[in-house]
Amino acid sequence: MILYRKSLLRALLAVGIVLSIPLIAMQFTAEVNWSLFDFMVMGLMVFSLVIVFEFIRSRWRNKKQLIPFILLALVAFLLLWVELSVGVFGSPIAGS
Numbered sequence: 468m469i470l471y472r473k474s475l476l477r478a479l480l481a482v483g484i485v486l487s488i489p490l491i492a493m494q495f496t497a498e499v500n501w502s503l504f505d506f507m508v509m510g511l512m513v514f515s516l517v518i519v520f521e522f523i524r525s526r527w528r529n530k531k532q533l534i535p536f537i538l539l540a541l542v543a544f545l546l547l548w549v550e551l552s553v554g555v556f557g558s559p560i561a562g563s
Contacts, residue, residue: 478517485513508551516544 486506492499523536554561 474518474521477521478514481517482510482513486510509548512544512548516540 486509489499489501489506489509493501519540520537523533523540527533527536549555550558550561552562
């Protein structure tokens, strides 16, 4: 149970740190213009990524097995982020 709490705390801390970057940037420039929905989507994505990392880390202890799964999760996260932001693939969820 304590491991679960630590994983949840790490995920929430990561979300807070990552989301503070655009929030602070919005105070200084008009080029960063996120809506509440943008913060919610990115928060969910970062939270999910950290939870997946924690699951992978708890499931596989051997680094040779661990690294490919972490890279796969990171690539999937980055592809989804890019698709949501600029629409590289032209899917229905594509951004501007």
